Amino acid sequence: MVESEGFSEGQMSVLHKNGPRSEIEYRLAWARTYLKGMEALVNPSRGTWETTTLGKELTEAEVEPRWRDYLNQLAEERKKKKKAAREAGADPDLAADDASDETDDWREELLQVLLNMDPGNFEHLAKRLLRAAGFINATVMGGRG
Numbered sequence: 001m002v003e004s005e006g007f008s009e010g011q012m013s014v015l016h017k018n019g020p021r022s023e024i025e026y027r028l029a030w031a032r033t034y035l036k037g038m039e040a041l042v043n044p045s046r047g048t049w050e051t052t053t054l055g056k057e058l059t060e061a062e063v064e065p066r067w068r069d070y071l072n073q074l075a076e077e078r079k080k081k082k083k084a085a086r087e088a089g090a091d092p093d094l095a096a097d098d099a100s101d102e103t104d105d106w107r108e109e110l111l112q113v114l115l116n117m118d119p120g121n122f123e124h125l126a127k128r129l130l131r132a133a134g135f136i137n138a139t140v141m142g143g144r145g
Contacts, residue, residue: 012025
């Protein structure tokens, strides 16, 4: 895709939120996720993507309506899962989310939040996580280094 669209090195070097991926790589990952959900692509193995028969036959004018339908379908599935979780007495915000199963973008977003955190706040967060994991003595040292 990068070669066929002729993206320059300068364009490819623009990072998404100062993260490990370029903005173009980030957007292509979402495009693959959406195309997979629309059944235009399949992912037979890690790092391998193949265009389906449907994907080969789709016209440019058909892509956006299919994408909108896919997003609406996802929203409906999330509502059903939250409703089922509520009825089962579970926390609906902790219900499984298929969209996040398809991508690891949440990891990148979390990494960016952590990297952009004030160091003192990061230390306090680490302390809370260690305490929640059962550590008894976790101390915030503060300062540099």
